[in-house]
Amino acid sequence: MKINVDTHKCSGHARCFDAAPDVFDLDDSGYALPVTQGFDELPGAVRAAVAACPERAITVE
Numbered sequence: 001m002k003i004n005v006d007t008h009k010c011s012g013h014a015r016c017f018d019a020a021p022d023v024f025d026l027d028d029s030g031y032a033l034p035v036t037q038g039f040d041e042l043p044g045a046v047r048a049a050v051a052a053c054p055e056r057a058i059t060v061e
């Protein structure tokens with residue numbers, strides 16, 4: 001399982017980081033970077049981050 005952030009959609013709201021700080025980091029401009037990969041199951045915090053992103057920039061493969 002892999003978490004992706006569409007850099008063209010991400011607008012730097014940081015809601016994903018608020019919801020799942022162990023999974024997302026922010027770059028110097030406040031845009032999201034997924035830092036943890038390879039979950040066997042989707043953690044609840046990641047579901048919350050996906051739902052919280054107003055740009056629908058987060059996808060899970």
Ligand code: SF4
Binds near residue numbers: 005009017030031055
């Ligand atoms: S909540 Fe969405 S738009 Fe905001 S930083 Fe995270 S991925 Fe980007």
